[in-house]
Amino acid sequence: MKKLIIVVVLAGGGFAAYRLAFAESPAYQAYEKFADAMLHDRWDEARDVAEGESVTRLIDYAEAEPGFLGQECYRLLRGVIHMGPTRKVESETESADGKEVTLRVIQEERRGSPTMAPFGPPTVRHKQDAVVVSTPDGWRVKEFKEEVESIGDR
Numbered sequence: 001m002k003k004l005i006i007v008v009v010l011a012g013g014g015f016a017a018y019r020l021a022f023a024e025s026p027a028y029q030a031y032e033k034f035a036d037a038m039l040h041d042r043w044d045e046a047r048d049v050a051e052g053e054s055v056t057r058l059i060d061y062a063e064a065e066p067g068f069l070g071q072e073c074y075r076l077l078r079g080v081i082h083m084g085p086t087r088k089v090e091s092e093t094e095s096a097d098g099k100e101v102t103l104r105v106i107q108e109e110r111r112g113s114p115t116m117a118p119f120g121p122p123t124v125r126h127k128q129d130a131v132v133v134s135t136p137d138g139w140r141v142k143e144f145k146e147e148v149e150s151i152g153d154r
Contacts, residue, residue: 025092025101026138026139027092027094027101027103027132027134027139028089028092028101028103028132029139030049030132030138030139030140030141031103031105031130031132031141032087033045033048033049034046034049034050034130034141034144035085035087035105035107035128035130036085037049038059038062039081039085039107039109040081041062041063043059043062043063046059047059049138049139049140049141050140050141051133051135051140051141051142052142052143054143054144055141055142055143055144058144076113078111079111079112079113079116079123079124080111080112080113080114080116081109081110081111082109082110082111082112082116082117082118082119083109083110083118083119083120083122084107084108084109084110084122085107085108085109085126086107086108086109086122087105087106087107087108088105088106089103089104089105090104090105090106091103091104092104098134099133099134100131100132100133100134100142101131101132101133101139102129102130102131102132103128103129103130103131103132104127104128104129105128105130106125106126106127106128107125107126107128108122108124108125108126108151109122109123109124110122110123110124111123111124121151121152122151123150123151123152124148124149124150124151125148125149125150125151126146126147126148127146127147127149128144128145128146129143129144129145129146130143130144130145131143131144
């Protein structure tokens, strides 16, 4: 039993080290920072990695949405994030000069009312397309489009 625990801990540590060191490109890290900020309504963080007018307009619209609907209605319609997000990169294509990367990512999370069970299968899927560019200030999201769909019964 003791040996099994040691093996599990070593495997988990190895996987975590791999994810931190090798699994994510700088372009993906910029996308992930942007996607997390948008998911959790952190508009200033999203603006920090935004590049271009279309992405800035997207952030402005998302930030204004609770004002259009009212804070309570917005939270009721959008739901609370209970678990996730989990992301799967479907494609990561780099331009010939290496200054632009196009990402296609599937993001899933469990979202629902505050009384919903916090564990279980995801309930929302986002199909996201992002164009991330290299700038003197680092990698920034130049274009961002997503389709959101419900998964199964809530």
